[in-house]
Amino acid sequence: MKAEEIMNKRIEYIESDATVYDAIEKMVDRRIRSLVVRPKDEKDVYGVITGRDIVFRVVYKNLDPNKIKVEEITSKPLVCIDKDMDIEHVIKLMEKFNIARIFVCEQKKILGVVSLFDVMAGSLIKRARRGHFA
Amino acid sequence: MINPIPIIACGLIALSIGSNDTSNALGICVGCEIIRFRKAVFLFGFFVLIGITMQGGRVMRTVGKEILEINLYIVSISLLVSAILVIVSNWWRLPVSTHQVIIGSLTGSGMAFGVSINLDSLLKILLSWAISPFGALLLSIILYRIMEKTLSKLPFFQIERILKVLLLISSVLIAYNTGANELATVLGPIIHSGLIDQGWASLMGSLFVLFGAVLLSHRVIETIGKGITALDPYSGFAAQFGAGACVFLFTSLGMPVSTTYCIIGGISGVGISKGIGTVRIDLIKKIALSWLLTPLFSFLICFIIIKGFGMI
Amino acid sequence: MLKRLFFGGKIEQEVIEKIKRHIEILCSACETFKTAIEKRDKKMMLGVFDLEREGDIIRRNIISNIYEGAFLPFLRPSICKLVEIVDDAIDLVEDAAFEYTDSELDNETKDDCIKIADMNLKMCEIFLIAFESLLSGEDLREKNLAIRIYEKKIDEIKFDLIKRLKTKEVKSFWEGKMISDFIYHLTNISDLIEDASDYLQIINVSLR
Numbered sequence: 001m002k003a004e005e006i007m008n009k010r011i012e013y014i015e016s017d018a019t020v021y022d023a024i025e026k027m028v029d030r031r032i033r034s035l036v037v038r039p040k041d042e043k044d045v046y047g048v049i050t051g052r053d054i055v056f057r058v059v060y061k062n063l064d065p066n067k068i069k070v071e072e073i074t075s076k077p078l079v080c081i082d083k084d085m086d087i088e089h090v091i092k093l094m095e096k097f098n099i100a101r102i103f104v105c106e107q108k109k110i111l112g113v114v115s116l117f118d119v120m121a122g123s124l125i126k127r128a129r130r131g132h133f134a
Numbered sequence: 135m136i137n138p139i140p141i142i143a144c145g146l147i148a149l150s151i152g153s154n155d156t157s158n159a160l161g162i163c164v165g166c167e168i169i170r171f172r173k174a175v176f177l178f179g180f181f182v183l184i185g186i187t188m189q190g191g192r193v194m195r196t197v198g199k200e201i202l203e204i205n206l207y208i209v210s211i212s213l214l215v216s217a218i219l220v221i222v223s224n225w226w227r228l229p230v231s232t233h234q235v236i237i238g239s240l241t242g243s244g245m246a247f248g249v250s251i252n253l254d255s256l257l258k259i260l261l262s263w264a265i266s267p268f269g270a271l272l273l274s275i276i277l278y279r280i281m282e283k284t285l286s287k288l289p290f291f292q293i294e295r296i297l298k299v300l301l302l303i304s305s306v307l308i309a310y311n312t313g314a315n316e317l318a319t320v321l322g323p324i325i326h327s328g329l330i331d332q333g334w335a336s337l338m339g340s341l342f343v344l345f346g347a348v349l350l351s352h353r354v355i356e357t358i359g360k361g362i363t364a365l366d367p368y369s370g371f372a373a374q375f376g377a378g379a380c381v382f383l384f385t386s387l388g389m390p391v392s393t394t395y396c397i398i399g400g401i402s403g404v405g406i407s408k409g410i411g412t413v414r415i416d417l418i419k420k421i422a423l424s425w426l427l428t429p430l431f432s433f434l435i436c437f438i439i440i441k442g443f444g445m446i
Numbered sequence: 447m448l449k450r451l452f453f454g455g456k457i458e459q460e461v462i463e464k465i466k467r468h469i470e471i472l473c474s475a476c477e478t479f480k481t482a483i484e485k486r487d488k489k490m491m492l493g494v495f496d497l498e499r500e501g502d503i504i505r506r507n508i509i510s511n512i513y514e515g516a517f518l519p520f521l522r523p524s525i526c527k528l529v530e531i532v533d534d535a536i537d538l539v540e541d542a543a544f545e546y547t548d549s550e551l552d553n554e555t556k557d558d559c560i561k562i563a564d565m566n567l568k569m570c571e572i573f574l575i576a577f578e579s580l581l582s583g584e585d586l587r588e589k590n591l592a593i594r595i596y597e598k599k600i601d602e603i604k605f606d607l608i609k610r611l612k613t614k615e616v617k618s619f620w621e622g623k624m625i626s627d628f629i630y631h632l633t634n635i636s637d638l639i640e641d642a643s644d645y646l647q648i649i650n651v652s653l654r
Binding site (some may be wrong): 195288293295297 | 455460493518520521582583649650654
Binding site (some may be wrong): 010011015030031121124125126129132 | 570588591595602
């Protein structure tokens with residue numbers, strides 16, 4: 001099973017100078033658990049902000065989300081993989097970097113994201129089809 | 135000289151067995167469309183004959199010879215009273231066991247006539263009546279467990295096919311028991327009083343049962359959907375076969391027991407296996423009451439009639 | 447009668463084959479539908495109508511066979527219900543096909559619809575596998591769960607799709623209605639397949 005087959009193509013973006021509050025709002029409205037942070041200039045790269053980042057670095061520290069900018073808690077650079085990568089390899093990478101999601105990129109373009117949930121669902125579907133379909 | 139009264143009475147009781155107890159055996163098979171009604175009835179009659187021919191002797195002996203010294207008067211009165219009681223209670227849809235009525239009547243008549251009653255035999259019979267429903271309950275539970283471990287593991291449609299065969303087998307067993315136990319109870323007295331030869335009695339008795347089944351068919355159809363057929367086929371088999379096996383065991387011991395009560399035991403056994411917590415106490419009470427009163431009632435009536443007419 | 451009991455199951459076998467064929471028609475309908483949208487081929491969409499008609503014929507055949515005496519009466523309502531649900535699903539594909547031929551979709555909507563159609567197809571395939579598992583005695587639970595996973599994924603797409611469509615401008619009431627009905631029918635197919643899969647589980651446990 002390849003990364004391309006189970007990835008979620010719905011990617012939501014946010015500007016790096018937006019507030020963490022904006023990020024929270026976007027995540028709630030769009031029902032997603034991570035946002036890709038746009039680079040602030042040509043020298044910058046894409047990053048990602050997740051629920052984990054917000055909870056452990058803002059909420060836990062009792063900081064005001066309105067006062068923290070997204071770029072302060074963004075993880076950079078994005079961990080990217082090729083769309084043809086095998087799921088076993090994807091899982092290894094996720095374990096190695098201790099991340100819950102990994103991005104599928106092709107030549108600087110983000111195609112989609114593979115999360116732990118996608119891997120779990122994909123593996124169940126594969127089990128269900130086992131022995132019946134190629 | 136052949137006294138016609140007891141023979142006619144037997145015929146009536148046999149007819150009654152045919153009309154009412156056929157559903158015990160066939161209700162589930164006809165309801166599940168495993169077999170058409172016409173064929174079912176003849177299958178039933180056939181196996182009643184087989185049952186009474188092959189194993190009827192034992193129960194016949196117990197009822198006709200071992201309980202008490204039978205004489206023509208006792209036979210006539212008790213069978214006549216039994217026939218009337220059975221027909222009346224069927225008319226009123228009361229669940230009544232022919233075994234209990236007959237043995238109650240025999241004992242009542244015997245006592246009124248002052249004949250010695252074999253209490254040992256009688257006690258064995260009463261014990262059998264008490265134990266058999268629980269035996270059926272136990273056997274059904276065991277059978278259900280076995281089915282869970284074996285039948286359940288098969289693919290679905292295979293279970294369906296096998297179940298149809300199994301249900302037919304258990305119906306045949308009940309039919310056989312109806313001959314070997316129930317009909318034998320009815321015929322025991324007249325055979326052992328020398329009124330009629332065993333072979334003829336068995337044949338005629340089976341025929342009358344068949345008539346009852348054929349003629350009063352609508353009653354069979356009515357009882358479908360009640361009792362055992364309220365269960366799904368899977369549970370129904372466990373209950374019915376458990377009951378049938380239990381009655382078969384008691385028949386081998388020569389004890390006359392009621393299939394109906396055993397089936398109730400079987401259904402309860404399945405209910406317990408499935409984990410149904412609530413038992414219908416009111417129903418149990420009704421059944422227990424009927425179980426106690428039936429033989430008592432027939433006993434008293436015979437006793438009173440005989441003493442009353444001063445036939446001593 | 448006895449012959450039927452021991453060597454038979456012939457009429458039951460026939461019914462089972464027909465149910466399988468019925469489900470295969472549902473799969474074909476979904477596949478045709480998806481390909482037609484991908485290629486923007488409205489003519490190809492018409493193939494769905496033929497499949498729906500074939501499905502109807504088979505359904506009627508199955509139901510009459512069942513009431514001619516296949517299977518224990520105890521099981522018949524559940525099996526008939528299963529066939530009805532599959533038939534309803536095929537009907538929905540047909541409805542969606544009809545509405546497609548009468549509407550114009552923008553690219554974003556089209557992409558989402560292709561995703562949904564693709565997942566419908568995958569759901570059908572797993573449903574067929576689930577039915578075969580019922581026949582062979584394999585465990586159905588994983589297949590049932592896989593179908594539910596797809597259904598939730600489709601729900602997610604549907605939610606966002608509808609939100610986006612609400613902002614779209616339509617030139618007339620009927621254009622809007624066509625698109626709305628199209629999306630409604632397209633997204634409900636997965637609900638029915640999920641129902642059918644649940645029914646399969648019900649049948650599976652009814653004789654144990």
